[in-house]
Amino acid sequence: MKNIVYLGPRNTFTEEAARLLAEKIGNSTTLKDSTSVEAVARSVAKGESDLGVMAYYNYLEGLVQECLDLIYEQNLRIIGMQRLPIVFSVAGNTERAEEVYSHPKALAQCSEWLWKNCPESKQVAVASTAAAAQKVADTKRGLAIASTPALRSRDLEIIAEDIGNKKHGRANFTDFYLVARENGVAYDPTRQYLTMVAITPHADRPGVLAEILEQVAFYHLNNAKIHSRPALDAVEIADLEPQMFYLEIMAHESSEEMRRCIDALRFKLTPKGKNIEAVRVLGSYERP
Numbered sequence: 001m002k003n004i005v006y007l008g009p010r011n012t013f014t015e016e017a018a019r020l021l022a023e024k025i026g027n028s029t030t031l032k033d034s035t036s037v038e039a040v041a042r043s044v045a046k047g048e049s050d051l052g053v054m055a056y057y058n059y060l061e062g063l064v065q066e067c068l069d070l071i072y073e074q075n076l077r078i079i080g081m082q083r084l085p086i087v088f089s090v091a092g093n094t095e096r097a098e099e100v101y102s103h104p105k106a107l108a109q110c111s112e113w114l115w116k117n118c119p120e121s122k123q124v125a126v127a128s129t130a131a132a133a134q135k136v137a138d139t140k141r142g143l144a145i146a147s148t149p150a151l152r153s154r155d156l157e158i159i160a161e162d163i164g165n166k167k168h169g170r171a172n173f174t175d176f177y178l179v180a181r182e183n184g185v186a187y188d189p190t191r192q193y194l195t196m197v198a199i200t201p202h203a204d205r206p207g208v209l210a211e212i213l214e215q216v217a218f219y220h221l222n223n224a225k226i227h228s229r230p231a232l233d234a235v236e237i238a239d240l241e242p243q244m245f246y247l248e249i250m251a252h253e254s255s256e257e258m259r260r261c262i263d264a265l266r267f268k269l270t271p272k273g274k275n276i277e278a279v280r281v282l283g284s285y286e287r288p
Helices: 013-025 037-045 065-073 104-109 111-117 129-139 148-152 208-218 256-269
Strands: 002-007 029-034 051-058 077-085 089-092 099-102 122-125 143-146 158-161 173-180 193-199 223-230 243-249 279-286
Touching: 002 013, 002 037, 013 029, 013 051, 013 077, 013 173, 029 037, 037 051, 037 065, 037 173, 051 065, 051 077, 051 104, 065 173, 065 193, 065 223, 065 279, 089 129, 089 148, 099 104, 099 129, 104 111, 104 122, 104 143, 129 143, 129 148, 143 148, 148 158, 173 279, 193 256, 208 223, 208 243, 208 256, 256 279
Parallel strands: 002 029, 002 051, 077 279, 099 122, 099 143
Antiparallel strands: 051 173, 077 173, 089 143, 089 158, 193 243, 193 279, 223 243
């Protein structure tokens, strides 16, 4: 029996994603909640949990930076993905609505409704949407933004549903990663995959990012997303702020094109004579 840890408490969007991923696994699984995304990652890294579920990307807000950084720092492997529609509701005490509680990402994704309906209310960030619902249920004051099940399970009166921002006429969604300490299922060439690659250039020459992207294109690979951030590893580059890049490439790491691309990137970006990890594959997973 495998156990899956997720950001709690009960009725978070992450729990819903975890349940869907557990159904895909098919084996007997148990779910357990944790207090933070960092706690989820560390639980898997220490072997206290077999698998973990972490939010990676939201259609309205983009990358959840903490997720990729924790996967990198804790040496975890991405073995699956679940795309989940995100629909927010608001509930609570309208007569005592000085505060609106929710996860910071949820507050940002409902900014238009909040600006229109609660312009004077203080927005208070908490660990999860379900924690916001529990806060309002316990104190009998303020409003909570969460999923309808999370609000109703705590006997809160729904004020409005589907209050999230809209973008380009498309509904909001979040992609969640399933992470483990080891690789996932075997490569099946008949299926479509994505691979997340972390690249830390140990060079300051002009056009280094262009070189990386040209290498991906050379092997006829399509780059789905690219994210940059200050480098997590020590990089000795004078007069510059070292950067690293996360590339989500549309291929499996075991495919011939992908293997050749990774080898070429390592050859180009690893300083000669130094034992430095310039390119690290974080995992491959089926496309949603």
